[in-house]
Amino acid sequence: MGVPGRDKIVDWFPALEISDKKYEKLVKRWNKSVIVRMLGRPISYRLLCDRIAYMWNPKGKYSIVDLDDDCFLVKFTEEGDYLRALLDGPWVIQGSYSLVQPWTPNYLRGANDLTAVAAWVRFPGMPLHLYHKSVLRRLAALLGHLLKIDYNTCSKKRGKFARIAVELDLTKPLVPFVYVKGKRQKVEYEGLPRICYVCGLYGHVQEECLNKENSRSHSMNEKEKGDEQH
Numbered sequence: 001m002g003v004p005g006r007d008k009i010v011d012w013f014p015a016l017e018i019s020d021k022k023y024e025k026l027v028k029r030w031n032k033s034v035i036v037r038m039l040g041r042p043i044s045y046r047l048l049c050d051r052i053a054y055m056w057n058p059k060g061k062y063s064i065v066d067l068d069d070d071c072f073l074v075k076f077t078e079e080g081d082y083l084r085a086l087l088d089g090p091w092v093i094q095g096s097y098s099l100v101q102p103w104t105p106n107y108l109r110g111a112n113d114l115t116a117v118a119a120w121v122r123f124p125g126m127p128l129h130l131y132h133k134s135v136l137r138r139l140a141a142l143l144g145h146l147l148k149i150d151y152n153t154c155s156k157k158r159g160k161f162a163r164i165a166v167e168l169d170l171t172k173p174l175v176p177f178v179y180v181k182g183k184r185q186k187v188e189y190e191g192l193p194r195i196c197y198v199c200g201l202y203g204h205v206q207e208e209c210l211n212k213e214n215s216r217s218h219s220m221n222e223k224e225k226g227d228e229q230h
Contacts (some may be wrong), residue, residue: 033075033103038096041071051093056085060225073103083148086118087101087165091192101168115171118147120190124161130180136164142178143187161188 008015018026036048041184043051052064052074062077063093067073076082103115121143133149141147143166150163168174168189176183 027105030075030103032079032086034074034082035101035103035107036072036074037099037101038070038093039099041096041140043093043096045072048062048093055091055093056081056086083165087120087148107224116167116169117169118165120150121166122161122163122188122190123185124188126162126180126185131162135180136162138178139178140164140166143175179198 008017022066043175045064045167049064052062053108058076058078058081060076060081061074062074065075066074074085076085085100089098089100095164101115103119106115121140123139136149137146139162145167147167148165150165174187174189176187178187179185217222
């Protein structure tokens, strides 16, 4: 008879098995949580508690957990409080910016790399008749996970661009364009200035891209092949 929690051996070590259904329940409990990281000097747990109560003024209950990598986890019960923390920044505490990112099951304590972020995304010049929730939800799914649709987009009060808030996976390239009904539609990311449109990754610009030479060589090879065919 197997021992609970030790029903499998991997590489000679006991392994804990968790069913997909149980794992989903465990993750769901933390869905409305954010990771707060100070850009600059660290701050104390007490100071952060005071500042969050003042800056975010949460309407529902929330809890703050101090992690061992100078980061904090803030768990909300209300969706509105969660979205305000993510989208209404930037937030400044004692002269230093605080980076607020959505918590994900893949978050690793002690890792300083930014892997997920909530950002407003614009679709400039998109035809007004496409300003519909069903279309915007499908566009969001092409980029990440939809968090919110801008009210002015829903009500069609502004026609310069459609605007949605999306949780982006920064381990994957960000796309500068999508195609809507066969036509190319530009995508703009608010608050993410360091995007490389060579490799599509966040954190550096085109001039700093390590893949630039590879991309240039690939483009030249493709051009040479095309010339040979003609």
